[in-house]
Amino acid sequence: MAGKTGRRLVIVESPTKATKIASFLGDGYIVQSxxxxxxxxxxxxxxxxxxxxxxxxxxxxxDVDNGFAPLYVVSPDKRATLKSLKEALAGAExxxxxxxxxxxxxxxxxxxxxxxxxxxxxxRMVFHEITPHAIAxxxxxxxxxxxxxxxxxxxxxxxxxxxGYEVSPxxxxxxxxxxxxxxxxxxxxxxxxxxxxxxxxxxxxxxxxLDATLDAGAEADPPQFPARxxxxxAARVAQGRDFDSRGALVTKASEELVxxxxxxxxxxxxSLRTGSFAVNSVESKPYTRRPYAPFRTTxxxxxxxxxxxxxxxxxxxxxxDLYEGGYxxxxxxxxxxxSSTAINAARSQVQxxxxxxxxxxxxxxxxxxxxNAQEAHEAIRPAGESFQTPAQTGLSGDQFRxxxxxxxxxVASQMADAQGNTITVKINxxxxxxxxxxxxxxxxxxxxxxxxxxxxESIDEGADGESDDKQTRLPALTEGQxxxxxxxxxxGHETKPPARYTxxxxxxxxxxxxxxxxxxxxxxxxxxxxxxxxxxxxxxxVPTWLAFAVTRLLEEHxxxxxxxxxxxxxxxxxxxxxxxxxxxxxxxxxxxFGDDDLEGLHKLVTELGxxxxxxxxxxQVGDLDSDIVVRVGRYGTxxxxxxxxxANVDDELPPDELTVELAKELLSKPMGEERELGQDPETHTxxxxxxxxxxxxxxxxxxxxxxxxxxxRTGSLFKSMTVxxxxxxxxxxxxxxxxxxxxxxxxxxxxxQNGRYGPYLKKGTDSRSLESEEQIFSITLxxxxxxxxQPKQRGRAAAKPPLxxxxxxxxxxxxxxxxxxxxxxxxxxxxFNATLRRGDEVESITPERAAELLAxxxxxxxxxxxxxxxxxxAKKAxxxxTxxxxTxxxxxxAKKAxxxxTxxxxVSNDNGAASANGRSSEVAASDSGH
Numbered sequence: 001m002a003g004k005t006g007r008r009l010v011i012v013e014s015p016t017k018a019t020k021i022a023s024f025l026g027d028g029y030i031v032q033s034x035x036x037x038x039x040x041x042x043x044x045x046x047x048x049x050x051x052x053x054x055x056x057x058x059x060x061x062x063d064v065d066n067g068f069a070p071l072y073v074v075s076p077d078k079r080a081t082l083k084s085l086k087e088a089l090a091g092a093e094x095x096x097x098x099x100x101x102x103x104x105x106x107x108x109x110x111x112x113x114x115x116x117x118x119x120x121x122x123x124r125m126v127f128h129e130i131t132p133h134a135i136a137x138x139x140x141x142x143x144x145x146x147x148x149x150x151x152x153x154x155x156x157x158x159x160x161x162x163x164g165y166e167v168s169p170x171x172x173x174x175x176x177x178x179x180x181x182x183x184x185x186x187x188x189x190x191x192x193x194x195x196x197x198x199x200x201x202x203x204x205x206x207x208x209x210l211d212a213t214l215d216a217g218a219e220a221d222p223p224q225f226p227a228r229x230x231x232x233x234a235a236r237v238a239q240g241r242d243f244d245s246r247g248a249l250v251t252k253a254s255e256e257l258v259x260x261x262x263x264x265x266x267x268x269x270x271s272l273r274t275g276s277f278a279v280n281s282v283e284s285k286p287y288t289r290r291p292y293a294p295f296r297t298t299x300x301x302x303x304x305x306x307x308x309x310x311x312x313x314x315x316x317x318x319x320x321d322l323y324e325g326g327y328x329x330x331x332x333x334x335x336x337x338x339s340s341t342a343i344n345a346a347r348s349q350v351q352x353x354x355x356x357x358x359x360x361x362x363x364x365x366x367x368x369x370x371x372n373a374q375e376a377h378e379a380i381r382p383a384g385e386s387f388q389t390p391a392q393t394g395l396s397g398d399q400f401r402x403x404x405x406x407x408x409x410x411v412a413s414q415m416a417d418a419q420g421n422t423i424t425v426k427i428n429x430x431x432x433x434x435x436x437x438x439x440x441x442x443x444x445x446x447x448x449x450x451x452x453x454x455x456x457e458s459i460d461e462g463a464d465g466e467s468d469d470k471q472t473r474l475p476a477l478t479e480g481q482x483x484x485x486x487x488x489x490x491x492g493h494e495t496k497p498p499a500r501y502t503x504x505x506x507x508x509x510x511x512x513x514x515x516x517x518x519x520x521x522x523x524x525x526x527x528x529x530x531x532x533x534x535x536x537x538x539x540x541x542v543p544t545w546l547a548f549a550v551t552r553l554l555e556e557h558x559x560x561x562x563x564x565x566x567x568x569x570x571x572x573x574x575x576x577x578x579x580x581x582x583x584x585x586x587x588x589x590x591x592x593f594g595d596d597d598l599e600g601l602h603k604l605v606t607e608l609g610x611x612x613x614x615x616x617x618x619x620q621v622g623d624l625d626s627d628i629v630v631r632v633g634r635y636g637t638x639x640x641x642x643x644x645x646x647a648n649v650d651d652e653l654p655p656d657e658l659t660v661e662l663a664k665e666l667l668s669k670p671m672g673e674e675r676e677l678g679q680d681p682e683t684h685t686x687x688x689x690x691x692x693x694x695x696x697x698x699x700x701x702x703x704x705x706x707x708x709x710x711x712x713r714t715g716s717l718f719k720s721m722t723v724x725x726x727x728x729x730x731x732x733x734x735x736x737x738x739x740x741x742x743x744x745x746x747x748x749x750x751x752x753q754n755g756r757y758g759p760y761l762k763k764g765t766d767s768r769s770l771e772s773e774e775q776i777f778s779i780t781l782x783x784x785x786x787x788x789x790q791p792k793q794r795g796r797a798a799a800k801p802p803l804x805x806x807x808x809x810x811x812x813x814x815x816x817x818x819x820x821x822x823x824x825x826x827x828x829x830x831x832f833n834a835t836l837r838r839g840d841e842v843e844s845i846t847p848e849r850a851a852e853l854l855a856x857x858x859x860x861x862x863x864x865x866x867x868x869x870x871x872x873x874a875k876k877a878x879x880x881x882t883x884x885x886x887t888x889x890x891x892x893x894a895k896k897a898x899x900x901x902t903x904x905x906x907v908s909n910d911n912g913a914a915s916a917n918g919r920s921s922e923v924a925a926s927d928s929g930h
Contacts, residue, residue, distance in 0.1 A: 008139075009092035010125065011085060011112060013099050014848070015810075016324040017130060021098070024135045030088050034099070035081050035810050036848065039074045039111050041161055047073050060165045062158050064602070068588045070158060074115065077811035077855045082115055095122040096142060101377070102332055102519065103156075103578060106149040113145070129383040130326040152578035155587055159183060159570070162592055166605045167558060174613040175549050176634055180531055184516040186554055187567045188524050189533045191509060192501055192543045193551045198245065199656040202497035205247035207238050208265035212439055213487040214277055214427070220475035224486055225441055227427055232258050232268070233435035240495045247495065265490035268434060275431030277439070277483040282425050287444075289418040289468055291451035293336040293366040294379035294410050297518030298511045300331070303409070305504035306458035308401050309539075312503050312522035314844035318398045319380070321846075326383055327393060327403055332519040333377040336366040338413070342378065345387045346414040353389075353411075354453060360416045381410040398844070412455035420446040423474050427483065443474035497656070500540040514568040530837040535652065542654045549617040549632040557611065558604055622660035628667070630658060639663045648691075669723070678728040685712075687731050689723040696723045698731035716754060718773040733777060738762070742781030750784050752776040763788060806847040809854055816850045818842050832857045 008029050012018050015033045022031035041061035042048050048058045052071060057063045061071040074082060089095060095118045097109035109124055123142035127134045160183050167181040210229035217223060229237055235258035242257060244250050251257050260268070295303070297316075304315040319331035338346070343363045350359045366379070382388060382403070390404040423443040430436050446452070446469065456469045501509065507521045516524060525541075528534045533547040543551075554562045561567075570591075576582035594600025617632040627642035630649060637649040639658070647666035649658065674688040677698070685700040699714040715734030717726055738751040741761070750763045752770070759770040761784055768787050770776065802817035803825060809816045814829040818836075825842050826835045827850040834853035836845070 007092055008094040008096055009085075009088050010096045010098050013105070013108060014320075014324055016321075020130050020324060020326055021135055024132045025139070030092060032085055032088050033081075034085065034108060034112060035078070037108055037111065038078045038082055038115055039072045041070060041157065042073050047075070049073065060161055062161055064162070064592055067585055068158055068592075070154065072111070072114075075855070077851075077858070081810070085112070086116060089116055089118055089120070092120060094120055096125040096139070097122065097145075098125040098127070098138070100330065100332070101126040101128060102330075103149045103153040104519070106146050107153040107157075109145060110150045128378055129329040130324065131384050133385060134383075148580045149578050151584045152574050155577055155584045156574050158588060159574075159591060162588075162601060163561065166601055167554070167561065170557070170605065170608065170611075171550055171553065174553060174611050175617060175632065176546065179546075179550060180527075181550070181554065181561075182524075182527065183561070183567065183570070184510075184520060184524050185527050185531075186550075186562050187515055187564065188506065188510060189528050189543065189547050190551050190555070190562050191506065192528070192534055192541050193547050195498060195501055196543050196548075196655050199497040199500070202245050202656075203247035204494045204496070205240075205243040205249070206261075206492060206494055207240065207243070208260040208262055208490055208492045209237055209239070210265060210269050210272070210439075211489050211491060212272070212277075212429075212485055214439075214441075215484040215486045216475045216477060216481070220477075222473060222475055225443075225474050227425070227439040227441040229268075229429075229437055230440045231438035232260075233437075240493060243495050245497075260490075262490070262492060265492075268431075268437070269488045269490040271431035271434045272429055272437065272488045273485055275429055275434070275485065277427055277429045277485055279477050279479055279481040279483065280426040280428045280438070281479060282423065282477050284421055284423045287420055287422055289420075289450070289452070291364065291413050291415055291417070292409065292455070292457050294338055294381055294413045295406055296333050296336055296368070296379055297331060298507050298521065300380055300406070301507050301518075301521060302504035303405060303458060304402060305502065305507075305539075307405060308398075310398075310402070311525070311841065311844070312507060313526050314398070314841060315402065316522045317844050317846045317849075318402045322395075322399055322403055322406075323383075325399075327388075327395070327399075328383055328406055329378050329381050331380055333380060334368055334518060335377045336368050336379045337377075338366070338381060338410075339378055341385050342381050342410070343414060345382075345385060346411050349387055349389070349411050350415050350454075354415070357448075358415050358450060358453060360414075364414055366413065379410075380406055382407050387411070408455040412451040415451035415454060416448070418446060418450035418452045418468065419448040420444060420471075425474060425477055429485075441474055443472045445471055445473060500537075500542060502539045502541060506541060513564050514571055515564065516571065526837075526840070530840070532651075537652075537654065544651065545619070545630060545632050545637045545649070545655060548619060548655065553611070553616050556616070557608055560599075561601070561604075621658060621663045626660050628660060628663045630655075630663070639666055641667055675723055677726065677731050680732060687728055687735075689717070689726050689731065691723055696721070696726075698726060698734055700735065718754065720773065737776065739776060741779060741784045744781075744785060744788070750781065750788075752779055752784075761787060803842050804845070806845070806850045809851050811851065811855060811858070816847065816854065818845065818850070827853050829854055 007027075010018075010021065010025065010029050010031045011034055012021060012031065013034055013036055015035065018031045018033040022029065025031060042058070045053075045059070048061075048071070052058045055063070057065070058071065061073075063069045063071070095116070097112055099105035099108040099112075106124075113122060124145055125138045125142050127138040163183045164181060167186075168179060171179040171181060212227045212229070213224055214227055215224050231237060235256040238249060238257050238259045242250055249257065249259055293299075300319065301312045301315050304310040305312065308315075310318070316331065319328065322328045323331050340363075347359060347363060387407060387410070390400060390407055393400070393403060395403055421444070423445075425441040425443075427439040427441065428436060429439055449469075452469045456467055459467060499505075503525055506525065510516050510521060510524075511518070525534075528547075529536070529541075532544055533550065534541050534543055536542070551562070573582055573587055577584055577587065590598065590600070592601050594603055614631075619630050620626065621628040621630050621639065628639055630637060630639050637651065638646050639649055640646045641663075645667050647663075647669065649666065669691055674690045677687045677689055679686055680700060683700070685702060687698060687700055689696065689698050696717040697714055698717065700712045702710055702712050713735040715731070715737055717723070717734065721730065734754070738753040741750045741752050743749050744763065748763055750761060752759070752761055752775070754773065754776055759773050759776050761768045761770060761779070766788070770779065802819050804818040806816040806818065806827070808814060809829045812829050812831065814831065816827055816829050818825055818827050821833070821835075825840075826833050827845070828834070832854050834850075834857040836842070836853070840849065840853075
């Protein structure tokens, strides 16, 4: 095919997209995939070309002294891809770069031009949905490369590289090795930490109110309805909103408040049960509710989180599949605009499925409220000139559920308003010996559902308010009408701390603060969870104490870098570069070197001064008079009291739950404290149970005259055991391990053991996992031989089917599968294994993400060590160490700068290393090689 003339080479980002587009274009085109980015800044010393290894700046890949010229390198796993693209280009008369129509897609197109160096005309082919009509239009109207978009993306990439590579080493030295900092990552972490600080400082307040069930008579519909006490005399009854975060009642000079306690509320309720109630006023108002705008990236992530329980990463992964399959338009967009074609398609379906009364006279037009939204893009909607209903798509599983959500939201956006009435009833209540009271009953009825017939937006967990389709019916009431109290109950309440962020609410907050871009939110959340700054409890995002320590260091020594306003302003500057209203070098110079009014990043890092690492990682537990602190140590988090007693803190314990009482309970069983179990009947040594740094264990106490070479027998407790509950008999069993099960037919001994990752069998160097700890003491030789007779599955006791199949690895060509291992779920191609990171989910991981994990493992995995050993290992090791400190030649950047002016700009992905689909995620400099 490549050898034929007259054909045009079309390069897209993903193989799936290439296959789909090729089916539309036919014989006149060659469609191939770049598989995401083909090159990037070096991620380690090994990536730096030899001619640059003497330069100081090669570690970061950015020559800050020569116009911030970047050093781009082609990763080993992309060399075959580039070779294939060059071969295809050799037989083409024109090159169409059909990467995505956003900054990053523009950047990938520019990188392809730099590497392929085409001698034939090269243009950009841009589309926002993969349908025959959209592809035909894109082919018919290609455009030139947008150098402003390329510049904006390159600036973003360099900013993030400098931030990560300059700040992360400070964290390594002062907090813990292998930590990371990032321009948006660190701000997102601070948001979660700030919310937890509010929860720790929060003090609840109690308040009481009265709820009444009132009877309007047998003829009323409904006959009974609820009402709540709002006033005692002229004073309004205090509610939760009237208390501050310290539990104090906040009053206004213009308003009188009454704070009911339990005794007063119950006394009032008892009196009113026999009191008289009458309607004072009835106010009825019509209301109209307009439809929600079509989805943009962030609102789709939020609703998929609320309605479907998807993480932001899972939402984007499924949306990517839908887009590449031709089912929806491009899923990375700020816009809520619909094309006239889409509006007509939506209105047609409204008329067909719901009827004329649900179709407004005029089409609805939506304008984005997001600053610098790219209105050239459309909102996320079903693809095509006429929408497929979810049932017509043939989709299933996650893809069906997300498509159904997008389809309903799009159709609902072109439907009529919902209409209804709200009713507020004021009721007077009087009882002997009590001041007159006022109860209020509120009702809402929907008289015409309009768009609510198709779609109702969810509300965030813990948020105030009711869903738009909720109705509360009240009977028809008239002023002066008497009511009978069926029930009057006093109820107590506690004010609640601010709710923790969930993924949807964190995305909403980042967007509200104008921090980051919609395309990066999913990767940002994945990064802060995989770096152990944040973990999930249910759907809530909980910061670790490690996040507290890192955030404190950044706030005290790099305050501008984690300032919400500064980060948002930087985002706006990047948008200005994309619009051609700001210059790349000027922005980078001010950020890195600063100016007369502002300290730059370089000065902040080089003039840090003394940092008290211990203080930064130490936090008070409880009030200031408590002598207990919690500390983040290099081997984990622990509490310590004034007597220097220590106890480990569970990594999964939310910081706001570490109270003084809990800390004292932990300290009552400190590390090193032991419980005597009794003497070994045979050796007469004392056996004790202890809590150790790596968990509870049992051991023997050797006599003082024991030889120095003698080592005490020890044994880790099973997961089902505790220091308080383990018996002497169990301890002796544990210390007897490993247990000899027997010998196989060839005389090789088989033992049963308890390891860090669970129980297992061992025969020579061949280990097989056991299903339960009890099997260690009960398994027979016959059963053990049966396990060994089965094919070995990477250390598992028996062959297990893969958790997920992901197709062939683009680098090795071998099939990729997800398996369950001792270390948790991992992806493997049969040669390399890569454990899933925290934040990766088996059900939503994409082939691209799996390939990325394998590529990282392959770059530093065990296989290359054997090849290195055949040569000069000592020299290789030395070269590796010095390479980390070397950098690139000074002449090349000048050439790069010149090339940029003529070829139109340089680039990279949004926030760091490539992630799913070769696109970006904010990953700072804590990976190997830095």
